[in-house]
Amino acid sequence: MKKKPVVDLDNYRFDDQLKAMQEIAETGDCPFCMENFAAHQEEETLFDGKFWLLTYNRWPYKHTKVHLLAIYKEHAEHLSEVNPEAGTELIEVFQWAAAHFDVPGGGFVMRFGDTNYSAGSVHHLHAQFIQPDIESDTYEPVRVKLGKSKK
Ligand SMILES: [Zn+2]
Numbered sequence: 069m070k071k072k073p074v075v076d077l078d079n080y081r082f083d084d085q086l087k088a089m090q091e092i093a094e095t096g097d098c099p100f101c102m103e104n105f106a107a108h109q110e111e112e113t114l115f116d117g118k119f120w121l122l123t124y125n126r127w128p129y130k131h132t133k134v135h136l137l138a139i140y141k142e143h144a145e146h147l148s149e150v151n152p153e154a155g156t157e158l159i160e161v162f163q164w165a166a167a168h169f170d171v172p173g174g175g176f177v178m179r180f181g182d183t184n185y186s187a188g189s190v191h192h193l194h195a196q197f198i199q200p201d202i203e204s205d206t207y208e209p210v211r212v213k214l215g216k217s218k219k
Contacts, residue, residue, distance in 0.1 A: 071096040075190050076183035078216055085127045089189060100139045100192035114168070117141075119154035120161050125196065131210050133201035134169045138162070140193040147180040150193065158195060165197050174199035177212050187213045 075093050080086040097104045102121070115122035120138045128135035138161050144150055162176050178195035179186035188194075200210045 073191065074098040076188065076216075079183060079187050079189040081129075081189075082127050085189070098143055098190075098192050100190055100194060101143050102141055105139065115161050115164050117157050117161055119151065119157045120195075122161050122165060122197075129198065129210055129212075131201050131204065131206075131208050132198050133204075134165070134171060134174070134197070134199035136165055136197040138195040138197065144193045145181060145191045147178075147193075162195075162197050169199065171199045175212075179212075179214060184216045185214070187216050 073093065074096060075089045077086065077089055077093060080089055092099045099105060099108065105121075109123070111124040111126060113121060113123055114136065115138075119141055121141055122136055122138045125135040125137045138158060140150065140154065158178075165171070166174075174197070176195055176197045178193070179188045180193055183189075183191060196212075198210055198212075201207055
């Protein structure tokens with residue numbers, strides 16, 4: 069039986085990211101399930117909660133000063149699979165991040181489910197915490213994409 073895809077190769081943003089995603093796709097192992105994530109983790113764990121692990125995004129969006137990923141610690145893809153208590157902890161995690169990085173403002177976003185709709189690269193549920201880098205000379209507003217681009 070063919071395994072369910074764990075990454076969506078259409079939704080990459082950087083060439084080295086695509087390469088990493090292709091390697092993941094070949095193994096079929098979910099890169100955000102903790103047993104696999106730990107094996108390949110390069111970024112520091114910033115917060116390790118009951119439901120979420122907070123770390124840096126290896127491929128931050130352009131024009132971000134802070135771009136973190138909160139990864140759900142159980143394999144889940146759709147919002148319906150998430151324990152509502154994890155919502156409470158997610159706010160705590162992002163409050164910690166806002167204080168730790170002294171973030172005056174920004175946003176967080178959680179895309180979910182079918183990656184044709186979410187435009188996510190990894191199916192495993194994760195939330196992103198972003199502070200735009202408004203003081204950079206090349207700054208442009210940070211836009212989060214929902215929905216895959218038409219081919
Ligand atoms: Zn997973």
